[in-house]
Amino acid sequence: MSAPATAPTDVLAATRRRLWAALETRDEQAATAAVLGAHDAGVPAEDLLLDVIGPVQAEIGAEWAAGRIGVAQEHAATAIQDRVVGALAHRTADGPRPETGEAPRHVTVACVDGEWHALPARLLAEVLRGRGFVVDYLGAHVPTPHLIAHLHQTGTDVVALSSSLPVRLPTAHAAVTAVQAIGLPVLVGGAAFGPDGRYARLLGADGWAPDARAAARLLAVGPPRPRPARLPVDPPHLADQEYTLVTRARTRLVLQTLQGLEDAVPAMASYTDRQRERTAEDLAHIVDFLGASLYADDPELFTGFVTWTAGILRARGVPGGALVAALDLLADAQRDFPRTRAHLVAGRRALLPVPAPPSPGPHS
Structure with a gap:
């Protein structure tokens, strides 16, 4: 489950420019061609996900924040990005399984209840697949009872929860506690948990990662050790x-x-x-x-x-x-x-x- 080789920075920069130009005109065909063409030229899928699609998505948000694009244009660009990720995923095989014959680790990736910013979780899911993990990607806005029901029906080893907005911290706390209550460890990530993971610690998560590569490295070592079962405890404040x-x-x-x-x-x-x-x-x-x-x-x-x-x-x-x-x-x-x-x-x-x-x- 090693990380793939990385592409030259100038190639990645050129691909970002082509992708951005396509998104500005809402040209899905050109956006897909920019990413898949780079992949055909030898750029690893993980680099395209994290060093092209991810940064371009951040730029879309910055343009909206500065008032240079509207909500509808931001939504259209995000929808195209999601379909580009899907196109890349469909043409790339899952990563190699461990040579020892050991079963690959099984990860469930989901956004917490009320969290609709799903692209970061989608990118993580595809990165993990590319590194040989078995992944259940549940998408945006997963109510905690439905998440727990899914976990009872699968052989998941670890749950990765994503949230971009701090207003979801109480909901994330409930999800972390519920997953731990059935004996599974929880890795969290996303802007909601603070730049240094301070809120992940507050919520009692078993692990935190600042980005998808860090999450993959952490999981490659082994799932975080689950905390002993305990009754839910609110922060004392x-x-x-x-x-x-x-x-x-x-x-x-x-x-x-x-x-x-x-x-x-x-x-x-x-x-x-x-x-x-x-x-x-x-x-x-x-x-x-x-x-x-x-x-x-x-x-x-x-x-x-x-x-x-x-x-x-x-x-x-x-x-x-x-x-x-x-x-x-x-x-x-x-x-x-x-x-x-x-x-x-x-x-x-x-x-x-x-x-x-x-x-x-x-x-x-």
Whole structure:
């Protein structure tokens, strides 16, 4: 189960440019030809997955965040990317089995319940197949009861769970605990778990990997050792009930803050119905990430989201004062919740040096 040889960086860069150009015009045939043509020329499938398709997908997200492409274009490009991965997978054989005759390790790869960003998990599944693992890829948004039912029916050795959004941490925690309860180890990955895996440790996962290659190396050594069966235990900081109370009050907090913004931000008087809906959606995301930061007890989770949101709003011409006002209104409503208020204050403080959104540059 060794890693394949890698392709020259200039070849990978050229393939990324061809793929990006095809995605810009939503030309699925050209996108597929760019990747499969590189494979015909000798570029390993793993390099195409992780050094071409993966980075291009990140660039799609960056272009959306900067306001240079819309949601529909982002969805179209992502759908094409998924089909390109499928085309590459159909023409490449699974990797070699171990020479010892030992049965290959069986991995179930899935996104946690509510997680719709499936491409990272798909890339991991294909990388593992290419390295000789037997893989069940369950895709996006797998409810935990359905995941457990699947595991009972298969000979899985280890479960790899993916999540990109920290708001899914409570759901991921439930999935990790449920899988461990039937005696299987859990490896987690994705942006939701923090750049250094800090939230993976908080949730009690058996292993964490920053990317697909690291996950494959970890699994090649052997499945993580499962933790002894134990009753589910919440992180001790949740005893203050602030996470529960804030998440239960989500709808009320959004409505109250929206009403307060209409008085605090005069420009809202001229908003269209669609602009008001977008503002309510933004407020809901803010409350969701506030809840996630309370669950993880990490204000940096919230400040990271707030500064990212500020860049998104700036790229769309929304006055920055509206976001500051929203945090002030939420903090005032949470004056009886010291931990929640501290996270909101940290978010407001982080808005002071918000950088401008990235400028257009050559795609490489």
